[in-house]
Amino acid sequence: MNPGLERLRDPSEKTLALLLLAPAFLLLALIVVYPIGKLLWNSFFDLRLSGGSEAVQFVGWRNYVDVWKDHDFWNAAGNTLLITAITVPGALLVGLGLAMLANLPFRRRWPVRLALLLPWALPLAFVGLIFAWFFHTEYGVVNDVLRRLGVTPSMWLLSPGLAMTAICAAIVWKTSSFMALILLAGLQMIPRSLYEAAEVDGATRWQQFWQITIPMLMPSIIVALIFRTITALQTFDIPYTMTKGGPGNATETLAMLIHKTTIDYLDVGYGSTLAVCMFLISLVVTALYLRRIGRE
Amino acid sequence: MRLRTCLSLLLAASLAAGGALAQTTLRVFSGGSNQRPDLMRKLFDQYERANAGIKIQIETGGATSELQRQYLSTVLNAKDSAIDIFLIDIVNPAQYFGAGWLEPLDAHLGAADKALAPYLDVYRTSNVVNGKVAAMPGFADAMFMYYRRDLLEKHRIAEPRTWDELGAAAQKILKAEGNPNLQGLSIQGAPIEGAVCTFLLPYWSQGKDFNDASGRLTLDKPAAVRGLQQWLSLVDQGVIKKNVAEVKTPDTVNEFKAGQVVFAINWSWAWDRFKDDADSKVKGQVGVMPLPAMAGGKSATCVGGWQWAVSAFSRHKAEAAKLVGYMAARDASRFLAAEGALLPTYQALYQDPEVIRQVPWFKDAGQVMVFGRSRPMSARYGEVSDAVRTTTSAVLARTKKPEDGVAEIESRLSRVMR
Numbered sequence: 001m002n003p004g005l006e007r008l009r010d011p012s013e014k015t016l017a018l019l020l021l022a023p024a025f026l027l028l029a030l031i032v033v034y035p036i037g038k039l040l041w042n043s044f045f046d047l048r049l050s051g052g053s054e055a056v057q058f059v060g061w062r063n064y065v066d067v068w069k070d071h072d073f074w075n076a077a078g079n080t081l082l083i084t085a086i087t088v089p090g091a092l093l094v095g096l097g098l099a100m101l102a103n104l105p106f107r108r109r110w111p112v113r114l115a116l117l118l119p120w121a122l123p124l125a126f127v128g129l130i131f132a133w134f135f136h137t138e139y140g141v142v143n144d145v146l147r148r149l150g151v152t153p154s155m156w157l158l159s160p161g162l163a164m165t166a167i168c169a170a171i172v173w174k175t176s177s178f179m180a181l182i183l184l185a186g187l188q189m190i191p192r193s194l195y196e197a198a199e200v201d202g203a204t205r206w207q208q209f210w211q212i213t214i215p216m217l218m219p220s221i222i223v224a225l226i227f228r229t230i231t232a233l234q235t236f237d238i239p240y241t242m243t244k245g246g247p248g249n250a251t252e253t254l255a256m257l258i259h260k261t262t263i264d265y266l267d268v269g270y271g272s273t274l275a276v277c278m279f280l281i282s283l284v285v286t287a288l289y290l291r292r293i294g295r296e
Numbered sequence: 297m298r299l300r301t302c303l304s305l306l307l308a309a310s311l312a313a314g315g316a317l318a319q320t321t322l323r324v325f326s327g328g329s330n331q332r333p334d335l336m337r338k339l340f341d342q343y344e345r346a347n348a349g350i351k352i353q354i355e356t357g358g359a360t361s362e363l364q365r366q367y368l369s370t371v372l373n374a375k376d377s378a379i380d381i382f383l384i385d386i387v388n389p390a391q392y393f394g395a396g397w398l399e400p401l402d403a404h405l406g407a408a409d410k411a412l413a414p415y416l417d418v419y420r421t422s423n424v425v426n427g428k429v430a431a432m433p434g435f436a437d438a439m440f441m442y443y444r445r446d447l448l449e450k451h452r453i454a455e456p457r458t459w460d461e462l463g464a465a466a467q468k469i470l471k472a473e474g475n476p477n478l479q480g481l482s483i484q485g486a487p488i489e490g491a492v493c494t495f496l497l498p499y500w501s502q503g504k505d506f507n508d509a510s511g512r513l514t515l516d517k518p519a520a521v522r523g524l525q526q527w528l529s530l531v532d533q534g535v536i537k538k539n540v541a542e543v544k545t546p547d548t549v550n551e552f553k554a555g556q557v558v559f560a561i562n563w564s565w566a567w568d569r570f571k572d573d574a575d576s577k578v579k580g581q582v583g584v585m586p587l588p589a590m591a592g593g594k595s596a597t598c599v600g601g602w603q604w605a606v607s608a609f610s611r612h613k614a615e616a617a618k619l620v621g622y623m624a625a626r627d628a629s630r631f632l633a634a635e636g637a638l639l640p641t642y643q644a645l646y647q648d649p650e651v652i653r654q655v656p657w658f659k660d661a662g663q664v665m666v667f668g669r670s671r672p673m674s675a676r677y678g679e680v681s682d683a684v685r686t687t688t689s690a691v692l693a694r695t696k697k698p699e700d701g702v703a704e705i706e707s708r709l710s711r712v713m714r
Contacts, residue, residue, distance in 0.1 A: 049373050049395060137539035158541045158693040246487050247541060248690030263366055264678040266373070266395070 036279075043276045047269035063273035073274065075249060076257040077281065083168060083239075083253065084232040084285075090172040091228055092221070095179025102180065103187045116184070120177040128241025131170035132157065135242070157243050160250035167239050167251055174238065175231070179224050186220025187213070226289050233282050254278045320615050321351045325368065325382040328359045330565055331602055335636045336383075339628055343619060350615060361385040361489045361600075365678065372397040372607070380610040381620060383434055386422050386601045386670060387489075387677050390511075393430035394675030399606040401429040404617030414626070415641050418599045418668045425673075430605065432624035433641035435632050437600035438668050439493050440661070442552060442560045442570065445583035447473070455585045457595075459498065459526050462588050466535040466558050480535030482548040482560040483527065485692040490545050490563075491685035492671055493598035494692075497561070498523030500596035500669055501589035507672040513713035517702050524691050524698035526590065531692075541693035553578060561587070563600060564639050567657060584660040586667055599668035601641065633658065639665070676712045683708040 011019060046057040067073050102112045134140050135156035143153035156162045190213065198208050236255035239245060245252030258278065262271030326333045333356045340352040358364035368382060384392065392398050405411045408429050412420045419433040451469050456462035466480025484490035496506060504519045530536045545562065549569050552560040555577040570582045586595040604620040606613055622628060629645060632638040634654045639661060645651050646662030674680050683705050691701040
């Protein structure tokens with residue numbers, strides 16, 4: 001038998017480790033490293049699939065300069081950050097409330113847990129379509145309720161401010177259950193004895209909440225915030241199905257702009273540049289969080 | 297040793313199978329359900345019977361033109377040879393051919409001037425890109441002005457010829473009927489493909505062009521502003537409803553069907569919905585007329601319709617082109633007209649007594665089709681459409697002034713259409 005094969009059959013610890021890691025590494029390289037590398041590469045080219053035979057041209061930093069001057073990019077970036085700034089704290093507050101509610105000693109817990117899980121289990125596009133119906137001027141339930149209360153109904157999805165409000169409401173509804181799930185797990189980790197001790201010392205419910213629950217929950221809150229913030233920066237489905245970015249492009253997010261540029265306009269080069277810029281924004285936000293955790 | 301035996305057995309078996317099945321399978325993308333894949337299947341069945349060795353598989357998908365465009369762009373970008381033939385919207389031949397995704401059909405079906413001679417003008421021009429036959433017309437479509445014949449007769453109103461006349465007629469009817477659910481005119485203002493036509497109809501009807509023959513933008517800004525203002529003034533008159541920027545194509549159809557609309561602009565497939573649907577409250581009461589013009593202008597309508605094209609990545613181009621020739625032939629057009637009331641692309645079929653006997657409304661439809669104009673042909677149509685429909689919708693939602701909207705369309709498209 002040849003010695004190489006012999007070594008494969010009975011490898012040392014180190015070779016074994018490398019061998020076992022190789023498949024995972026290859027897979028990651030294929031589905032993470034290669035696409036990101038290709039994205040970066042494409043962002044330096046004038047690569048339009050609608051042009052057909054036109055040769056692909058290296059344009060250096062031109063796409064990035066265009067992004068800097070692109071009104072649509074800043075508009076979309078602003079919308080994305082606005083949605084993030086509203087829906088992340090919104091979902092945290094609502095989610096915390098839901099988690100506290102679910103943590104109460106109900107006799108039957110499963111209906112509460114199920115209700116908590118349901119919005120999270122629904123596909124995003126589904127939620128967008130449902131809320132688009134809720135907020136429809138004529139057929140929507142929101143305006144119906146307003147009409148019954150004697151309030152003048154609004155054209156929710158046709159004015160920039162109201163459309164943004166409606167979208168944020170849909171996102172908060174959809175995402176707070178995910179927050180609640182993580183926070184509920186955190187709540188259940190807090191030992192009862194802490195509360196008992198606090199009660200003996202005469203602490204009020206309010207004091208218990210601020211002095212015990214919140215500090216003990218902090219790690220869960222941060223994890224939930226990181227996840228939620230990253231997905232909020234990638235918001236696509238709900239505005240896409242509710243308003244298609246309208247009216248005009250008042251509710252267009254970065255992910256929608258990238259989708260439009262690459263899929264509708266077939267401008268892969270510029271689309272890649274936009275995607276790189278979005279990646280940078282996510283990177284900065286995540287880095288800020290990580291620094292904060294490092295200090296904790 | 298054993299492995300080699302296995303392999304050679306496998307090879308022999310596959311060769312034998314290949315010999316037995318000397319057959320070509322053509323895969324056809326035939327649009328969504330509005331493009332009637334059921335009728336296409338019947339034609340394909342006939343073709344299979346007449347051509348031994350050809351098998352045709354249908355793939356459908358995408359309810360709207362935009363969704364189909366997105367899907368096909370993905371397939372074709374990947375140079376996927378899985379689909380041989382596509383049914384594409386009239387706005388797409390220029391873009392797809394420009395991208396090198398379509399096989400020129402000249403070599404298979406004859407040069408452009410010959411192959412496309414018998415068709416309506418607008419299809420003759422839209423399917424030729426750079427002098428080459430990019431696709432062949434399958435069936436026609438256009439925006440029609442439907443109206444409630446019963447209401448116009450009841451209130452002794454003639455078919456309006458201009459938008460102002462239409463506004464006055466609708467106001468008169470709305471006032472006399474006193475039904476708060478009744479709308480005067482329904483148009484599509486949501487940011488969908490139909491909104492491109494909503495922008496173009498009043499603009500074209502002033503005798504203006506959106507682009508020249510080479511595809512360069514020739515937007516007359518004051519005329520475009522007047523067109524958008526026409527819609528807004530109809531909204532102010534209470535003829536068009538306030539949330540028009542939310543209205544999509546099916547909304548117009550459903551509301552007209554429910555008897556809630558006096559005048560409605562929609563594609564030709566709506567006719568059958570009004571006539572045949574079980575829940576239609578307007579059966580036998582619907583009329584069709586040419587679209588009104590702006591004062592002093594001339595009627596114009598927005599043409600749609602579907603074309604057969606052969607993929608540049610197909611492995612069976614000759615067979616596919618032959619099938620396309622069959623699907624674009626007069627007999628197929630006549631069959632689709634009689635069975636599904638799909639509008640013929642042949643001018644002559646609108647006067648064909650047999651066709652008229654089966655689908656009487658084609659007599660009216662023929663009068664509208666002659667005013668047909670095509671949306672701008674551009675290799676970057678996705679961008680053209682997006683700029684026009686998004687801005688039109690925003691203007692109709694009153695989040696932008698018509699002047700600002702038109703300036704925005706011009707600044708976006710002057711780079712794209714040059």
